[in-house]
Amino acid sequence: ETVLTQSPGTLSLSPGERATLSCRASQSISSSYLAWYQQKPGQAPRLLISGASSRATGIPDRFSGSGSGTDFTLTITRLEPEDFAVYYCQQYGTSMLTFGGGTEVEIK
């Protein structure tokens, strides 16, 4: 099983600031099969990024993903009020899918 560790657990920022979220895997993720999701209270997760760096349909370009192997990053260049939420990474490179524990981006 590939364990994903997200850091920090909570990120306190102001609108307009830059957010950098980390996801570290316990073993290398093949072909960068790493996704990022956003989840707001009472809602289903929404796919932001797949393949480590490809934005999903309709996702603003202030969201970007990078990384390979075991270290991945989600960057939000300028936080909008609607971006305050919980973010999860997920690996899907094996037949056992796993999620990270999540990073909450909260308003400072």
Place this chain on the structure above:
Amino acid sequence: QLQLQESGPGLVKPSETLSLICTVSGGSISSNSYYWGWIRQPPGKGLQWIGSIYYRGTTYYNPSIKSRVTISVDTSKNQFSLNLNSVTAADTAVYYCARQDGWLGSGDYWGQGTLVTVSS
């Protein structure tokens, strides 16, 4: 626009079987491009993948609960379903169904989720 909708009992007694159906509309479940998955989220906690199915019936399950899970598909109804037996309070969660892009891929469309509580 593809939509997924979970349905089933919101309350299940301990030791009984949790059964949910995911109905897919706006697209066919019989596409060779997608898998269809179940994911759950206990209250206040993170996401856990339960398992996934291909329209031809190929299944993959999370080893941690594999002994209690069955996922099946009914292409005539454009539905897939989840059965989880011998439930305990630890199975209380919001259950989501999702379309997965490719072989066990990322979830690009999700249902709204349904809360299932295990309690006597």
